[in-house]
Amino acid sequence: MAQNPSDFTDHETSESCSQEQSVVTDETSSASESRDNLAVSSTQEREEEAVRGEYQETTISEVLKEAFCTRKFLCTLLALCLAAVSAFTMHIDVSVVSQEKTLKQVPLGFFLLSGAALLMVAVVLGYAIETVTFRILRGSASSTSSVMFYAYNCAYHISLGCALGGLLVCNMLTIGDFYIPNPYLFELRVRVVLPMTILFLCFFALQRCLTQKTVFGFNYSTYLKRIRRAILMDLFVTLMACVSEFRNETRPVDFEEADEDWVDDSQIFVARRKQRAPRKLATYIFEKQFQGSSRAPMTFGAKFTLLNEFSTLCRTFRRTDASILSILARLKEKAHSKAAALHRSLKRKQMRKMGDFGFVFKRQAVFNAFFEQMGVRKSDEITRDFLEFFIEKSLKEKYLISYSLRQLHAAIERVSLAVQVLICVVYAICTVISGMGLTNSMGGIASTIFGIPIIASLLKEHLVNPIMFLFVIHPYDVGDRVLVTLDGKQENLVVSTLNVFSTHFFRWDGTCFFVPNSVLSATPICNIRRSGPCMENHVVQVSTQTDPQKIAELKRRLQHFVKKYPIYYSDYVLVNYERIDDSNKLHVKVLMQYKTNIQNYEHYLSLRSNFVCYMNKQISSLGISYELPLQKISLEEDGTNGIAKSARV
Numbered sequence: 001m002a003q004n005p006s007d008f009t010d011h012e013t014s015e016s017c018s019q020e021q022s023v024v025t026d027e028t029s030s031a032s033e034s035r036d037n038l039a040v041s042s043t044q045e046r047e048e049e050a051v052r053g054e055y056q057e058t059t060i061s062e063v064l065k066e067a068f069c070t071r072k073f074l075c076t077l078l079a080l081c082l083a084a085v086s087a088f089t090m091h092i093d094v095s096v097v098s099q100e101k102t103l104k105q106v107p108l109g110f111f112l113l114s115g116a117a118l119l120m121v122a123v124v125l126g127y128a129i130e131t132v133t134f135r136i137l138r139g140s141a142s143s144t145s146s147v148m149f150y151a152y153n154c155a156y157h158i159s160l161g162c163a164l165g166g167l168l169v170c171n172m173l174t175i176g177d178f179y180i181p182n183p184y185l186f187e188l189r190v191r192v193v194l195p196m197t198i199l200f201l202c203f204f205a206l207q208r209c210l211t212q213k214t215v216f217g218f219n220y221s222t223y224l225k226r227i228r229r230a231i232l233m234d235l236f237v238t239l240m241a242c243v244s245e246f247r248n249e250t251r252p253v254d255f256e257e258a259d260e261d262w263v264d265d266s267q268i269f270v271a272r273r274k275q276r277a278p279r280k281l282a283t284y285i286f287e288k289q290f291q292g293s294s295r296a297p298m299t300f301g302a303k304f305t306l307l308n309e310f311s312t313l314c315r316t317f318r319r320t321d322a323s324i325l326s327i328l329a330r331l332k333e334k335a336h337s338k339a340a341a342l343h344r345s346l347k348r349k350q351m352r353k354m355g356d357f358g359f360v361f362k363r364q365a366v367f368n369a370f371f372e373q374m375g376v377r378k379s380d381e382i383t384r385d386f387l388e389f390f391i392e393k394s395l396k397e398k399y400l401i402s403y404s405l406r407q408l409h410a411a412i413e414r415v416s417l418a419v420q421v422l423i424c425v426v427y428a429i430c431t432v433i434s435g436m437g438l439t440n441s442m443g444g445i446a447s448t449i450f451g452i453p454i455i456a457s458l459l460k461e462h463l464v465n466p467i468m469f470l471f472v473i474h475p476y477d478v479g480d481r482v483l484v485t486l487d488g489k490q491e492n493l494v495v496s497t498l499n500v501f502s503t504h505f506f507r508w509d510g511t512c513f514f515v516p517n518s519v520l521s522a523t524p525i526c527n528i529r530r531s532g533p534c535m536e537n538h539v540v541q542v543s544t545q546t547d548p549q550k551i552a553e554l555k556r557r558l559q560h561f562v563k564k565y566p567i568y569y570s571d572y573v574l575v576n577y578e579r580i581d582d583s584n585k586l587h588v589k590v591l592m593q594y595k596t597n598i599q600n601y602e603h604y605l606s607l608r609s610n611f612v613c614y615m616n617k618q619i620s621s622l623g624i625s626y627e628l629p630l631q632k633i634s635l636e637e638d639g640t641n642g643i644a645k646s647a648r649v
């Protein structure tokens with residue numbers, strides 16, 4: 001929330017105090033500082049207890065889901081079931097026709113045992129590939145790690161392909177090519193079906209790689225800058241809470257004697273005081289591999305590490321089922337309580353401006369880059385409202401980014417599932433056609449050839465266009481405030497949920513509704529979050545007889561007001577004569593600019609009210625006004641009943 005203009009004053013303390021009063025003041029100050037430190041620490045302990053409580057509530061469900069709802073466990077369970085059933089079906093023979101057209105008898109348990117061995121080999125080999133590639137990817141920051149990234153995501157495709165290849169070789173060396181006779185006249189031969197299965201398994205792997213490339217290469221890359229800023233803001237909130245742990249000394253700390261009790265985080269921060277187990281700070285974010293540039297973009301290894309750390313940072317939002325509005329309100333309350341205790345503590349430590357935290361950093365260049373990434377200036381004053389705004393922005397940014405990533409990832413997974421179903425249908429058609437004779441298969445081949453354009457047209461209309469709008473154009477993210485024109489009326493909306501075919505919005509009054517993406521793709525959309533500082537104009541009607549010096553004085557006072565609060569307003573103020581109505585009404589337009597956009601609508605309305613309130617006071621104090629001119633009134637007598645009525649000329 002923004003401050004009121006009357007609250008934007010600095011309190012000065014008197015210096016003419018006696019020695020006894022100064023001692024009492026020092027004791028009171030130290031006692032207040034101890035209470036504030038205790039309040040901050042108690043607030044942090046309550047937050048940690050709340051986090052631990054949330055973890056305890058979801059630990060069992062997460063463990064069960066990770067243990068029993070994975071493909072590894074399901075495939076292993078299926079393999080064990082097949083192996084158990086094969087022990088009881090070895091006496092059951094199945095007739096097969098060999099390549100020489102001879103009829104042979106093969107035990108049914110042999111097929112079941114082969115299937116169990118196939119699944120077990122695929123699971124074990126896939127787990128090995130996944131583990132090795134994950135370790136290589138986690139510890140590598142080179143550009144070659146992109147190969148490891150795709151190998152990590154296609155580990156079980158690779159293992160299953162190797163298992164199918166081994167099964168094909170073993171089958172050809174033992175039984176040879178065969179098919180099982182059936183009443184449908186399908187001759188599904190092993191030497192045709194297994195290679196075709198491996199081929200379509202490559203298609204599934206290619207689809208998986210393209211999906212991950214879309215998710216990781218485009219989708220996540222869009223958020224890398226915001227993710228880095230969110231991590232930096234969270235780190236700075238931690239620094240403000242534990243600033244008393246750092247030693248504020250004038251002499252260089254690089255040449256100090258080593259002390260095991262002091263914690264020095266990656267040569268970024270100064271040494272800390274001897275206190276109990278200080279927390280380790282996220283100094284990895286300062287490494288060059290996470291900075292990125294137009295010439296040297298962030299590599300796959302750096303992206304993987306950054307996203308993994310951000311996922312760990314946002315684990316508290318992972319199992320949240322409440323609505324987005326209730327969560328944002330809860331985060332606002334959390335920021336309010338935390339900012340109150342933190343402001344009292346920093347005020348007792350004489351931390352008045354953001355630049356006072358410079359002593360925490362060993363190198364001034366790192367400190368400057370740190371503030372530049374967060375969009376904060378050293379001259380910004382540390383007020384309670386500023387801290388509340390900063391902490392609220394940090395919490396909301398973490399939640400909205402993580403929620404957007406989950407929504408977009410879910411949308412991509414839905415599209416991926418549709419593509420997988422299409423591949424399965426094509427695989428089934430090709431398998432059936434391969435088991436039919438040439439004459440019988442001509443109808444299926446012709447149907448496939450003529451059906452592909454129809455399917456492609458339907459996919460383009462109902463699937464490709466929404467995908468292009470959502471992921472290529474990508475006009476908004478979850479939590480963004482947008483202005484959309486619907487039915488000729490401009491709506492002020494907040495994005496709540498992203499889907500492939502529709503988007504869920506919230507209005508300012510709390511109502512929610514869905515809009516098809518096909519409608520949004522043909523509608524101009526103004527994204528407030530991605531916009532720059534917001535400029536606004538206020539029109540005032542004054543008399544044409546107003547002294548121009550008063551208008552100039554009004555402009556001077558408004559400029560003084562915005563310069564007094566540079567955190568919220570820019571020094572851009574214009575007062576222009578707009579037009580004249582009825583030869584006596586002068587329209588004066590006052591243009592001003594906020595420091596940010598209106599994404600935080602409540603903050604924007606507060607700043608707007610402060611400016612309008614101040615402008616109204618100055619207009620009244622300068623005697624600027626507008627009075628309606630005198631109107632001529634004539635009285636006419638009604639001849640029928642003698643009643644006079646008025647008429648304005």
